[in-house]
Amino acid sequence: MHKVSNNDSRKEVDEINRLLNELFPITRSLTGPGNRETLRILQDLVPLEIREYPCGSDVYDWVIPAEWVIKDAYIKNECGDRIVDFKKSNLHVVGYSTPIEEDLPFASLCPHLHKIDAEGEVIPYRTTYYNRDWGFCVTQSQYDQLAKSEGLLSVKIDSELKEDGSMTVAELCIPGETTEEYLVSTYFCHPSMANDNLSGLLATAFLARDMLNAPRLRKSWRFVFVPETIGAIAYLNQNESEMMNLAGGLVVTNCGGPGQMGFKETFLSEHTVDKAICLAFREASIEPLRYPFVPDGSDERQYSSPAFRIPVASITKDKYYEYPEYHTSLDNLDFVTGSQIAESLVVYRRVLRILDSNQKFQSTQPFCEPHLGKRGMYPNVGGGINQTGSEPLADVESMMWILFLADGEQDLISISEKSGIRFAEIEFAADKLREVGLLDSAYPQEVQES
Template sequence: MISDRKSLSDPDGKMMMDLVERLWPLHRTLVSDDMETTLDIIGEYLPAEGEYHKNHYPSGEKAWTWVIPEKFVVNEAYMEAKIEGEYKRIVDFADNPLHVVSYSPPFSGNLSFKDLDKHLYSNPKRPDAIPWVFKYYERDWGFCMPHSTYEKLPRDCDYRVVMDTEFVAGNLGVGEFTLEGKTGDYLLIVCAICHPMQVNDSISGVAVAVDFAQRLAAVTTRDLGLKILFLPEVIGSVAYLAANEDLIPRFRCGIFTEFVGHDSPIRLQRSREDNHEWDRIARYVLNRSQKGNFLEGAYCSTVITNDEKVTNAPGVDIPTIALNRWPDGGWDRYHTSDDNPSVMIPEKLAEVSRLYDDFFRIADTNFYPRSTFRGPLFLSGVGLDFDWQSDPQIKRGVRELTYHLEGDRSAFDLAEICGLEYEMVLLVLGSMVEKGLVEGRPGLSETECG
């Protein structure tokens, strides 16, 4: 258990921005010292009402078809050009960790520009930004720099390269936060943390999840629990789920979120099942909150896929949506030093965090009602005396609802079928439960989840 956690309310996004600014400068790669620091910092912001701990998976350990990577250590890394007889330093890891391609193997030597060039990376679309490049599994060394710097490099001089890096046995860390519910089932939120000096991609999702957890912790009665995982992208989800296969059936549904701090419309990527109840709940919430001003698409064709491709995968089958603000035509700050705290809009982070409230509320209260009565229900006779005159549509919808109480449709299904707001359906069903007219079981059940 990590103690000393902050208990903060964040109506204006200050806590989220504080967290982002602390995580941003860290050299967050798959397995590294700064990943451990990142998990510790996140723990300071999570509510004390929940339980938070770090899980560790040793380098070389198998996780399904994957292998836990080694720890990446940069002792020193720089590149110098010999100009007028003296070596002039061009880039240095000590100035910015983005200058080194993540997981570069060691190298030391003198090279011509022609031989060096294939190890240099820049982004002409953002000429003053340093790109972030990773080669986790290719293992080729490289340096990154602004394109404006690259264009000025002498082509006819000698270059000295020092890439003093190591790959050592380490432990891949996964932070796990849990708020228990009555059923022992969970909404799963997965947050990637492994992009050094990147913010929108993807620690904006971390900030949103922590903010939501703080509010949910104040809710003392809930059937559904919450589990949030903070981890290196993909390999972290694989490692955790491979080590906790017994938990997989208890995850009713999931969310992966990143790219939510800037000013573009929200984009919803549906789960692999495409029209799962969880997909329809997300669409319902977004239609209400965004008034139709959001984008939606199928799994693997709507956003850049991340850990949802693990949770949605065959054999795992946790219906998982992805939310972000990826604009049509792409985001030109992507994987560059221009993805920094200055581009974050606290109100946009808060907007997505509040969507989590509505997602969770429906997943938590949704259930499969089964009637205990026979025949058509005598509404006024059993005291279901709603104001039918003010809204005849409600009368028609509620009457139709009573013909679908056979235990095979959820409260959310009934809202869709009967053309009623979900809250109205819950109000009617709640009254019927109190009168002994309906029994039920939790919604988004294991059967529904596959």
């Protein structure tokens, strides 16, 4: 699987920064032309298959809303000055606002204004997806200016809700040697905010490129790009049988901040995905924040819902809800950098590699340990094991752990976890044991078929 050299790493950071700058200004929502533009840009990185789901479609208990298109919006004072201007920040308009063009006194406008108590020029992020309404998000100083206006305020939102439109999603399915399949999902429904979730969007695209270019994949991988909540629900609805058979997955979100790395557990908390994440952090010498599963946050709620029960986790770097810039204009390109996203990619790549290489084995010699010496896999001179000054025995410790635990139930992740030996070393030793006929795969035949 793809490994990143120092030179490649610098190039990758530059590439991430370029894409951050290109994608950040685009107006995204649950639907609309900005979403399609975003996916078209990502298609230059990885060959995504783009799907359109018609608006008005029933998807379980939900209905895909009308497609939202916005061209301009502002609030002008009596002198004709734009106090609030959508063209300066797309966060200024409440997502899915209905069109309006009226002159209003401040008292009538005020219920449609959203602000937060914060120092500096901070614009909050708000939406009204499923309630036809309109509104503006403003800084405290803009609010004060509007409140002091003596005349009527000119209010305009040039938007359209297209009932005959569609919601855009994308996927990339990469087959492996087995039918065991993992999900990597992200969302792209937010306008100009960097950590939530351009960071996850770009990390997912880079991971997809890695797996597509990998010389060998044991597992199959499904990369999914959807608007949050309704997009995941619709994708599950349209791919129900395939999604019910997934082994586990990741929702990639909020992984580009300057803060400490962490992860949100799967709903099972000790699933293979959780263990792979813990191993990846251990091998990167990172002590992560650990967040227990709760049924809020992102699309793990949908993927892990009762009918599907896909164990899904998230690796984060400034997790949603946990940083003051969250869902404001301060979640910008000063807060998120390519190098910070690259730090998360290091851990994500380890996780994907571990999951893809993970296997269960059964010893072909389960009655006591096999004789490694006669196979040239053990020192000819005994007595020096673990003795001060003696040469370390290459792979012997790994092989002894594997042979002891190779009962058809323990996988390589569990063996690495219990032994404290790096996963790659366990994997290498298992390959050696299999080559000399001491291990058999414990996977059922139908999983071994490609």
